[in-house]
Amino acid sequence: MNIDYIREDIPYYGNKIFLNSAGSSLMPSSVVEKINNYLQKEQEIGGYYLADSRLEEIADFYQQAAKLIGENPHNIAFTHDATDAYIKALTSIDFKPDDVIITTDDDYASNQIQFISIKKRFGIQVFRMKNLENGDLDTADFERLVEMYHPKLVAVSHVPTNSGLVQNAEAVGEICQREEIIYLVDACQSVGQFDVRVSELKCDFLSVTGRKFLRGPRGTGFLYVSDRMLNEGYAPLMIDGGGAIWKDENHYDVLPTAQRFETWEKPYALVVGLTEAFRYANELGMKNIETQNQILMNRLRDNLSNISEVTQYDQGSKKCNILTFRKEGLSLQTIKEKLEQNNVFFSVSNREWGVIDYKKKEIDGTIRLSPHYFNTLVEMDRVAEIIADI
Template sequence: MTVPLAVPLTENEIADVRSSAPGCTDTLIHLNHCGSSLPDQRVLDVQVGHLQLEATIGGYEAAKVMVDADANVASSIARMIEAESSEIARFGSAAEAWNAAFWSIPMERGQRIIVHDHEYGANAIAFIHAAKTRGIVIDRVPSDEDGQVSVDALAQRLERADDVALISLTHVPTNGGLVNPAVEVGRLANAARVPYLLDACQSVGQRIVDVDEIGCDFLSATGRKFLRGPRGTGFLYARTAILDRVTPSQPDHHGADWSSTDDYTFADGAQRFEYWEYSHAGWLGLGAAVDVALEIGVDRIQATITERAAQLRVMLADIGMTIYDEGIEQSGIVTTATPSVSSANLQAALGRAGVNASVTFVGSSRYDVERRNLPPLLRLSVHCTTTITELERAVEVLEQATEVSTPH
């Protein structure tokens, strides 16, 4: 969404944020925040502290001691995305959260689910599985000239909305730097009264996300990426107004009350999507990560990431790398490649120099790869902890790697 950006963090402020993150050192340059980011020490302290408490007094007993702190995690998440705490459900990953929402949607044979070319591989598998098992039709909306979902094409698809079961959109795709116009999609979905599921695993933590402004019915997110939280954590936002229209596909005795011998009653709010068992230490760590982000200011995190990513794109172009990023708005994910050296070899060269990066593969975004005929891309992702010096060093390594491979 387009929002006025705050002032990026100053060098001193970045240094302060880095000082409380054990992974931010002079020997490591982490440019894989979209894979798994570097947590603040407070996140580790909360996790390890709870594990120690479980080991000392017992898991059930530790949960009882931390019951208020546990509930506060949902409150922090709700504050971050402008929701109610009762609309937040805990999960072990964004994929679990997304699937809980997706499979709760009523789908009848012949109905359409509207998707975009920038869907994640995990989501696409669910679409195909629903087509095979429920007989739904996958209706792919094309991208516009800027690479984002075509709002005009979506509006045309919704002129006949009575057979649409769901609109699914990835806010920030796995590659391409794109930020999809989630607010505009939400306006169309709400006007057509079609459920709207937003995959925000790459946007929550790096961008301002306001579920009321976006208008989504569901939003899934992870802890390990730009939130700088623990792996194995995630959450689902489920708008209160959608609950009467959907049915959790696999409830347990936490998400539903075994109210009589032959019946059950769903729990209130988003809790109906949760399971009783979960990592209490991970959930508390996620809460700490959210609190850290709120303390820094998500608006300032977004401004800093936007600035750093733009700087990196210019620096890569200056050494002859091709930038594959799309969109009017662009995220902190920068994708690049060069015909002279494979992206895997570039990643290896960076790794030898102490720079973390990742490489995209076709199974993570086949729609986009086939549409644009993309090679494997080197994926570099920045955060508010990233410094200019780190970018200069990483680009220097890439320049040397491409020069060595270029015949003279």
């Protein structure tokens, strides 16, 4: 991986150390250029004329997204973010009282809020599978829950927002496929960070955002929908003229493809920008990105484990490029200020983003560092020096 070439694509990088790709990453120049050029053209001839003249470029969105996860273009829908994708998948399921959702302690906060909301409105039940001592999912416990409750839906966040845990979403998928249970994977933090194959996850829905490890623009995302869901007629409850055709007073037909999960209006400048981000990642190769990310992260984890007052809170047999830590005797605010003074970009992950996990860990938040392949080993050493000096 040619880091000089990659850094040339981030012209305003300067001397910062950017470790916030789990928040909102840095777009390559070509992504920004695509967006700007498209917007300029919209100003010139109007959005409708332009979209009609760019059908091929827009169709490439579906090709590139499909390539990224090893699937087909007809299984892809553009969405306005990962949560939009997730909500559309959820509303396509006809929940009845006493239906069961099985999820995990580490699923994303907004997903947990949505489950509580569905519970309130439809009287469903929510169960969470246990974790093993090391933080991995207890798949035997999951099998037990499946046998007991025959869930309508199983939902797993591949990587949570508030720790570097990689959940064994493949093992869960294996069981869901065998039992023919609808399986929804939140891949918001994993797609773009490491190689993710839907064929290995065996999921029915996969929600993804644009702005994080994929390095696309804010306000973009996509949803993967399996052929099984499409063939069985699953469609969002609040469907519009982009996903369905109004046939007569009381009837509409849904589109045959996953585009039935889209709304009619789209920010086309951002669609072509995100397409470019997909293309960029596909060209570098997700396997190469994954390898480079592991090299950087091993260095950062090793560096921080050499600082005795630092505790890293990431669990699991497989960890990724989200490192969460605290330093003994120091408030998060103090660490935050010191990192900011040294031009380090990062996030603070507060309690409300990981209520169950942070309760188990007996903390009220962490500092979250999330390096990506455009970072360097020198930066991994420098940030550790800064943290050691606080």
